[in-house]
Amino acid sequence: LDEALALRISAETALSKSRDHNESMHQQVRGLEEQRILIDRSVEPLREGLAAAALDEQAAKTTVEQFSQMLQEGKLDEEALNHRAREQHINMKASVLQAELHRVIQAIDAMGPVNLAALDELTHAHERQGFLSAQCADLSEAMHTLEDAIQKIDRETRDLLKQTYDQVNQNFGVFFPKLFGGGDAKLLLTGEEILDAGIQVMAHPPGKRNSSIHLLSGGEKALAAIALVFSIFQLNPAPFCLLDEVDAPLDDANTERYCDMVRSMSGQTQFLFITHNKVAMELAQQLVGVTMQERGVSRLVAVDLEAAAEFAQAA
Template sequence: MEIARHVSYDRAQDVKAVTLDGTVIHKSGLITGGRSSHNSGKTWEEKEVQNLQRTKDELLAQMRDLNKSKPRARADEGLSAELNRLESSLTIAREERASARTKVDDAKKELKHIHEELEKLEPELKQARASLERLDKEVGRLQAAVDKADNEVFATFCRKLRIASIREYEDRQLKMAQAESDARLAFDKQVTRLKHQIKFSEEQLGSTQARRDRLDETAKLQSTQLEKLRSDRIAIAAELEKLEAAVAASQESLGELNAALDERSKALEAAKRLAIKASKENDKAQKDIATMNDEIEALGMERAGIYRKCRLEEVVLPLSQGSLSDIPMDENLRQDVAMDIDGDTTQAVREVEDYGLVIDFSSMDEDDLVNPRLGEQLDTKIQTLTNEIDHMAPNMKANERLDDVAHKLKDAEAESEQAKKASKAARDRFNDVRRQRTELFRRAFDHIAERIDRVYKDLTKGKAAPMGGVAYLNLEDSEEPYLSGVTFHAMPPMKRFRDMDQLSGGEKTVAALALLFAIHSFQPSPFFVLDEVDAALDNTNVAKVANYIRQHCSDTFQFIVISLKGSLYERGHSLVGIYRDQDVNSSSTLTLDLTAYD
């Protein structure tokens, strides 16, 4: 009965339970039939229930101990859960096996009791059969007497039987027949009941034995699996210890690498400052070179003008190489200056055309070579000679030719001066624009390069990686950075360095957001619009982006985020929803202030 109650009530199985004494526990919970005998079996079942209860308490205590010492690793947690499930299944199987054994023992006892009852009823059956034979003989004798009495008068018959009347004889015969019929009916019922009970007990015994065999096989199989899981658990625990040691070593290496990275970052900053200083010195040197080139060009043009004047005036110059006839008279004296915006020609010393002439200064005195006033003296002498020539009889054709050439020379000199001024102004303007462009670019780049690592760390740091990832920018050309590209590197936390195109979609999204936020921090606008930037992000990264937005938003800097993920828009200050209004066939909006629910 206790087993039936355990199956129907404690285990809540939807079955109809029937005990050996005929008690039926229906699916609805109603109990019918049964008998109140077999006190010894009930006492044994109570002891078994107590033993099972103690076993259950011990297993629950072991389970609580196992829950207290739950492993940290996820794989070990799954293994522990599987181990607990198998242990529970094994406990249930053992309980079912014990229950089956109890049923088998009860069935054996009941069968033994039935055999004892049959043995007790066997003498009664023999006695009843003997009585039946005697009654049959008596009936035969009486029937013979009746037959004889039928031939005689009832009086003679009554006297012979010594009875008062024939009615007494009939009553006696009727009672005997009724008693015989009742005895036969009771005996047949008892035999039929015992046969059915024996058959039912034998069927129950066979079913219980088969179930016991199945439970034994299941218990053996689960015991084998339990041993295997325990060995796997030991192996996984050892592997977990190795992994923890490796993680500790990796964290130590990561600390060393971060320290080395900080040192290299400091060295890089120092190198950048030196590069900026060198760039400024280079710009100054280029300006000096440009000024000197202008002076060289002016002196070269002045020298060419003197050569042409000497040729026109047939002045003999002491030449060690070349001839004045190589000097072109009609050549434009202005030299075009190439203004190549993308090139830089100011660093090279400009060459001036000398037409292959080399002056021989060997005939001059050494004092004249070092005399700083020689030029003034020669100019005075030239002026004196010019005046004397003017007073001489002029050659009309020579004067005409001289006037023409002088006019051309004057125009050429004026044009040359204008060209030099325009060239110098353009070069100065170009250098100023390039300097301003470089300064503006470097100002923005330095700010973004300094900001991006901190932004990327804020977007990637968490409990598993409190330091976050690493991000930095590099210039491909430090001299003129705006003419080349900028290299962006991002290294997610707890991962090795890889190119940007080898990162996953979510990692690329986080890196792109870090770059956008860093660029926006240079000259921030009052609004920042993000259109479904969380599409490729998991819930963890979505929460990190949402926290970053909440931390950096203010009254002067607002984020407008378009998102379909609740884990992002639930952290906003207000929501705006758009839906289609079927009545007016148009779109409408709904707003919700979330600050009222904080």
């Protein structure tokens, strides 16, 4: 479970970084898109001017061709034709020419200064946009991969936690009546989502109402805790188990039931327990005591009870 949770946290961290990077890439793309639009706007008048100039050039060529054809077909006098054209130009009103000139000057001023590098900048912006778009696509794919990984980890963690919860709950229902001499107990989830839910211990000792573990006495809480610890311990029993004065709040009757449970489990696990209870000491095969005959100097006293019993019988 710890490994799965660590993988989930790592995947969520990587996903968060990918989202931040993706958002940064999107901002850069939006900036380049705005830059491209500005460049397009500055280039568009140039394009229109070029198109208009091309049209004027084409119209002039067409006019020249028409006059040339007329000269050839009608054999008109070119000098007379030029003289006539000059007369027509002279007769045009000066105000019309002045207005047209003013319009052209305003159109040129509206176009602003010509940016000769605009086309190169536009090409560079398109290339940059393509590069960032490819990065955004890669990040989006990575985000989907991470999301799939997180969902897989959540699914596997949920299944493993559900199996563990069911097994511990089953073991708890077996150990509790053994320690209490009856009654029953169970674990309850406090939420619908098992990954976020807490666990509540419900205990029903003999002769008492079913209630939360918080309403039990000190000795009953100790027995319920021992039953729960042993229920978890049964999932993957270790070769050694250390118990530090867990029998301190128990009376002699409860201590005997506690010792019976330890004795039944001692076939697969070696128990080392610290106790001041005589009933628990009788369970042990070997006793190790610590004495201090001199201040600051500890001394170990070990007794093999089986060897001591054989020695007593022989004597």
